[in-house]
Amino acid sequence: MSSSTGPALRVLREDAGLTAREVAGRAGVSESYLSRVENGKAYPAxxxxxxxxxxxxxxxxxxxxxxxPDQHHVPERAA
Structure with missing residues (x-):
C-alpha cells in the first residue's frame, strides 16, 4: 500500500465524523493498528x-x- 493510504483513511474517517474506535469496531479491526496505519507506521493489505x-x-x-425524511409519510393535500 502507498504511504498516503493511512492518512487518506484518517481524512475519510474524520470527515465522516467517526472516531477511530467506531471505525475499528465496525470493521472488526484493532483500534491500535488502525491508528498505526493512519499515522503511516503500518502498511496493511x-x-x-x-x-x-x-x-x-x-x-x-x-x-x-x-x-x-420519512419515506412512508404521505403529506396531506391542501383542499
Missing part, C-alpha cells in the same frame, strides 16, 4: 483497507438514511 473503507462508507450511508 489491500483487503484490510477495503474492509475499513467499507465500514466508513456504511456509517456514512446510515447517517444519510437517518437524515432523509
Amino acid at each position: 489491500p483487503s484490510w483497507v477495503a474492509n475499513v473503507a467499507a465500514a466508513i462508507a456504511e456509517a456514512i450511508a446510515e447517517s444519510a438514511r437517518r437524515s432523509l
Whole structure:
C-alpha cells in the first residue's frame, strides 16, 4: 500500500465524523493498528483497507438514511 493510504483513511474517517474506535469496531479491526496505519507506521493489505473503507462508507450511508425524511409519510393535500 502507498504511504498516503493511512492518512487518506484518517481524512475519510474524520470527515465522516467517526472516531477511530467506531471505525475499528465496525470493521472488526484493532483500534491500535488502525491508528498505526493512519499515522503511516503500518502498511496493511489491500483487503484490510477495503474492509475499513467499507465500514466508513456504511456509517456514512446510515447517517444519510437517518437524515432523509420519512419515506412512508404521505403529506396531506391542501383542499
